[in-house]
Amino acid sequence: MQNKKPTSFNLKTRIRIILDEEIALGPGKTDLLEAIEKKGSISSAAKSLGLSYRRAWDMVDTMNRSFKEPLVLGAKGGKKGGGSTLTPMGKQLALVYRKMEKKAFGAVQKEWTLVESLLNTKNRP
Amino acid sequence: MQNKKPTSFNLKTRIRIILDEEIALGPGKTDLLEAIEKKGSISSAAKSLGLSYRRAWDMVDTMNRSFKEPLVLGAKGGKKGGGSTLTPMGKQLALVYRKMEKKAFGAVQKEWTLVESLLNTKNRP
Numbered sequence: 001m002q003n004k005k006p007t008s009f010n011l012k013t014r015i016r017i018i019l020d021e022e023i024a025l026g027p028g029k030t031d032l033l034e035a036i037e038k039k040g041s042i043s044s045a046a047k048s049l050g051l052s053y054r055r056a057w058d059m060v061d062t063m064n065r066s067f068k069e070p071l072v073l074g075a076k077g078g079k080k081g082g083g084s085t086l087t088p089m090g091k092q093l094a095l096v097y098r099k100m101e102k103k104a105f106g107a108v109q110k111e112w113t114l115v116e117s118l119l120n121t122k123n124r125p
Numbered sequence: 126m127q128n129k130k131p132t133s134f135n136l137k138t139r140i141r142i143i144l145d146e147e148i149a150l151g152p153g154k155t156d157l158l159e160a161i162e163k164k165g166s167i168s169s170a171a172k173s174l175g176l177s178y179r180r181a182w183d184m185v186d187t188m189n190r191s192f193k194e195p196l197v198l199g200a201k202g203g204k205k206g207g208g209s210t211l212t213p214m215g216k217q218l219a220l221v222y223r224k225m226e227k228k229a230f231g232a233v234q235k236e237w238t239l240v241e242s243l244l245n246t247k248n249r250p
Binding site for chain 1 (some may be wrong): 132133134135136137138139141142143144145146149150169190191192193194214218221222224225228229230231232233234237239240243244245246
């Protein structure tokens with residue numbers, strides 16, 4: 001007999017705002033906004049999320065180009081990152097995004113209860 | 126002056142049911158269920174979706190293992206595919222999945238109206 005990990009299952013509802021085939025805002029970018037607010041710089045935020053500085057900078061650049069005002073200020077602080085902060089619109093969009101996630105997740109709970117009951121959670125290979 | 130494509134933007138709400146780190150049901154698998162119901166075989170369904178037969182078969186296999194009853198019957202009809210049909214549970218889950226998508230999308234429309242108004246849809250590079 002083998003020790004098996006218990007079966008895990010969950011529901012994911014992912015929201016993405018697409019502008020000209022780029023993700024203007026999605027789960028990863030919202031995580032990044034929140035991390036920048038918490039850590040005070042893109043480089044620290046990137047580190048805390050396991051992203052390269054370059055990748056995080058590109059994500060900030062996409063967000064800043066995608067909305068009428070930038071979401072992050074101080075984005076061009078060089079390799080060491082300087083300090084970065086969220087603009088009021090950046091803070092607002094991070095909050096609105098999380099609200100959308102909660103609402104979408106909440107809206108499908110009745111159906112999720114049904115689907116969950118049909119999942120084969122026993123006798124898994 | 127260049128001719129530019131008009132700016133496009135949209136909201137995507139994607140729902141995925143995860144069982145032991147596999148997608149038991151998501152947008153691609155639901156498309157496949159619907160195509161099998163319409164076309165009557167995995168091979169025709171795969172073709173209509175631009176999937177290889179092997180890929181479609183793997184997706185069916187994952188779905189059939191993930192729920193208490195198979196969602197697709199006749200899945201082992203060989204390379205030519207034979208005929209395949211959805212079981213009652215397969216039909217039910219395709220419908221429930223689309224209902225979840227609609228509900229999740231509907232639940233975030235108020236916030237989406239706000240986000241949409243903040244998108245930089247003009248003077249795009």
